[in-house]
Amino acid sequence: MKNILVTGGAGFIGSHLVRLLVNKYPNYNIINMDVLTYAGNLENLKDIEDKENYKFVKCDICDFEKVKKVFEEYEIDNVIHLAAESHVDRSIKDPFSFAQTNVMGTLSLLQAAKNYWQDNFEGKLFYHVSTDEVYGSLGEEGFFLETTAYDPHSPYSASKASSDHFVRAFQDTYQFPTVISNCSNNYGSYQFPEKLIPLFINNICNNKPLPVYGKGENVRDWLFVNDHARAIDVIFHKGKLGETYNIGGFNEWKNIDLIKVMIKTADRLLGRAPGTSDKLITYVTDRAGHDLRYAIDSTKLKEELGWEPSLQFEEGIEKTIKWYLENQDWLHNVTSGAYQSYYKEMYK
Ligand code: NAD
Ligand code: DAU
Numbered sequence: 001m002k003n004i005l006v007t008g009g010a011g012f013i014g015s016h017l018v019r020l021l022v023n024k025y026p027n028y029n030i031i032n033m034d035v036l037t038y039a040g041n042l043e044n045l046k047d048i049e050d051k052e053n054y055k056f057v058k059c060d061i062c063d064f065e066k067v068k069k070v071f072e073e074y075e076i077d078n079v080i081h082l083a084a085e086s087h088v089d090r091s092i093k094d095p096f097s098f099a100q101t102n103v104m105g106t107l108s109l110l111q112a113a114k115n116y117w118q119d120n121f122e123g124k125l126f127y128h129v130s131t132d133e134v135y136g137s138l139g140e141e142g143f144f145l146e147t148t149a150y151d152p153h154s155p156y157s158a159s160k161a162s163s164d165h166f167v168r169a170f171q172d173t174y175q176f177p178t179v180i181s182n183c184s185n186n187y188g189s190y191q192f193p194e195k196l197i198p199l200f201i202n203n204i205c206n207n208k209p210l211p212v213y214g215k216g217e218n219v220r221d222w223l224f225v226n227d228h229a230r231a232i233d234v235i236f237h238k239g240k241l242g243e244t245y246n247i248g249g250f251n252e253w254k255n256i257d258l259i260k261v262m263i264k265t266a267d268r269l270l271g272r273a274p275g276t277s278d279k280l281i282t283y284v285t286d287r288a289g290h291d292l293r294y295a296i297d298s299t300k301l302k303e304e305l306g307w308e309p310s311l312q313f314e315e316g317i318e319k320t321i322k323w324y325l326e327n328q329d330w331l332h333n334v335t336s337g338a339y340q341s342y343y344k345e346m347y348k
Pocket of ligand 1: 007008009010011012013014033034035036037038039040041059060061062081082083084085086087101105129130131132160182183184185186187192
């Protein structure tokens with residue numbers, strides 16, 4: 001048996017990872033630590049909540065005393081750390097909460113693990129899940145490599161970069177066993193509709209404007225969330241201590257082109273005439289400090305650990321749109337209440 005602490009397991013990527021681990025490894029106990037912010041939702045894990053090898057613990061990763069108790073109570077062997085404030089636009093409005101959760105929270109977990117493992121690191125691992133945004137922004141050419149220098153621009157990416165530095169500092173200073181992965185943009189089911197893809201699907205369904213930042217020319221590299229969870233599984237089991245792995249699908253899309261694919265697919269699935277929702281496209285003021293282009297080179301992960309994305313984008317986006325259309329209750333639940341005031345404030 002192994003006792004694995006997954007933080008942020010009630011969020012978008014975390015819930016897919018928890019589901020994968022709980023179902024695939026009955027001999028692992030998966031302890032999901034999440035404070036349930038607006039982005040965390042236990043409904044995301046309804047299908048596995050009664051499994052014997054799954055436990056949920058409501059806990060703020062910044063609460064060092066409580067975190068230490070969780071390590072003791074559940075005899076934690078390994079950590080996969082995903083809990084974070086994750087939305088760039090929110091970080092522009094409230095950078096403090098990003099520094100608090102992403103930097104101080106990560107430090108609290110590192111220190112709690114180090115204390116509990118008492119500097120005996122045999123069989124132990126602290127896996128830190130990070131983002132490609134730490135590398136900054138690319139021009140028309142080139143890719144982010146694991147060796148690309150950090151150059152974060154938003155308060156979100158600065159906080160993630162800082163957390164990565166703390167993880168590496170623990171590795172270098174204490175020979176604390178770590179691994180880091182930096183992934184590109186994820187899409188799929190259970191993503192909170194503040195991010196581009198679920199927000200736009202929801203707005204298409206409700207005939208609401210689609211707020212395209214700037215000219216819609218920014219480029220993102222999209223990966224199906226289940227493929228990210230599969231990559232984390234592979235890196236967790238086969239990754240080398242102290243190493244970093246980039247995760248991405250070699251799947252770049254200019255925002256406006258991606259939006260047109262979403263409109264076309266959603267209109268078809270909703271039984272609307274082709275082009276019906278084109279009129280919803282609304283160009284709005286650009287995001288401050290908007291990174292132009294992200295593109296991940298994940299060759300190292302493929303060549304050293306044998307991981308590749310399993311799904312073509314066209315198939316993934318159709319599956320994703322169908323999921324949101326078929327799960328209107330989920331969308332309704334997460335967009336009632338506080339979501340309405342966020343939306344008004346953000347898109348006024
Ligand atoms: P998310 O916002 O959907 O989920 C974050 C989860 O963390 C939520 O369940 C929330 O309740 C929890 N959380 C937040 N603050 C907490 C705290 N103080 N204590 C305990 N739990 C807390 O995020 P996501 O999109 O699933 O991203 C997960 C991780 O993956 C993040 O670290 C993010 O930086 C990284 N990442 C995300 C993407 C992406 O495209 N979404 C890409 C690369 C990396
Ligand atoms: O690259 C990985 C990162 O991807 C993760 O680390 C972050 O947690 C995740 O939020 C995501 O960041 P982005 O800022 O790239 O994702 P977002 O979905 O917010 O935006 C994608 C693109 O769409 C970006 O260029 C901004 C644009 N956009 C976004 C929103 C919400 C719009 O044009 N309009 C919008 O309303």
